[in-house]
Amino acid sequence: MSDKISANKYAVPALERAHAVLLELSEHRGGMRLTDLSRRLGVNKSSMFCLLKTMESLGWVEKSSDDVYTLGSALAAFGSTFFRGQALIDRFYRTAVETRDRLGETIQLARLEGADVFYLAKLEAPFPVQIASEPGMRFPAHATGLGKALLATLADDEVRKRLSDPLPRLTPATIGTVTELLDELADVRRQGVAFDREEAVIGFRCAAAPVFGPDGRAVAAVSVSMPRHHWEQKRDAAVREIRALAQRLSVNANV
Known part of the structure; x- marks a missing residue:
């Protein structure tokens, strides 16, 4: 931690530590105790205590009755403002x-960041089984x-620069090599979906389907997702609707 702080003479160490705490908590959804954060980040317990007390007062973190820290509600407000503030x-x-x-199914918007997709927005389907992805989450691009x-x-x-073998498999059906992926991408280009x-x-x-900006480059993509047992009945309508939505969003699309 100290090496990262000293690498930038203009950095504010307390803010860097707070940022590191937020990253750790985002990766541990069950929360973490002060001693765990102190050990993971190489910050002594007294400094970590002061940092967490300040972050708690700001709503950046929350502490449970058994002294476990999790992300605070203020971050949700920041995230909501950020996401909905984008055109x-x-x-x-x-x-x-x-x-x-x-369609009666879930619609999502995401952009490409490196080898991942970063989810920007989501409209849920009106049924109880929900998809795990949420705005702010990332998934391997080749698997979605x-x-x-x-x-x-x-x-x-460019695809080869971003991805390399073996591609991580999320399910038995996930594409496992860049060669297989490139073959499928050729089909995607022909079909437009x-x-x-x-x-x-x-x-x-x-x-x-991709959403294009004024310069003709893809800035995002939209999708419709559904349970397997809905797919055969709705596949053609889903393709038609998602292409049409992508075209509508491509007009003056900016992120």
Whole structure:
């Protein structure tokens, strides 16, 4: 921790430590105790105590009755403001409602970041089984329809720079090599739509299409996801609707 702080002479060490605490807590959903955070980050217990007390007073962290720290509610407010403040995300929430209602399935928006997709927005389907992905989460791009829709807009050489073998498998259906992925991306380019055939989550399938900005480059992608038993009946409608939604969002799309 001290090496990272000293590397930037303009950095504020307390803020860097607070940032490190938030990252640790985001990776441990069950929470962490002061002693665990102190050991993980190499910060002495008295300094960590003062830091956590300050963060707790700001709502950045919360402490349970058994002294376990978790992320605080203030971060949710920050995240909500950030996501909904983006022009494309705002357009998504206004435009995708009709698509969600016509299909009765979950609609999502994401962008490509390196080898991952970063989820930006989500409109849930009106049924009790919910998809695990949420705004702010990341998934390997090769394992999702959203990711494949976006990777297909890149040249093969760029895809090879971002991904290397072996590709991590999230389910038995996940593509395992870059060669296999490139073959599928060629199909995506021809069809204008990408599919996730239970490659990210067993039991769920999806169709996705890219959203283009004014310069013609893909800035995001939208998808419709549904349980396997809905897929055969709704597949054609899902492809048609998600292509149409992507086209509507591509008008003046900016993120």
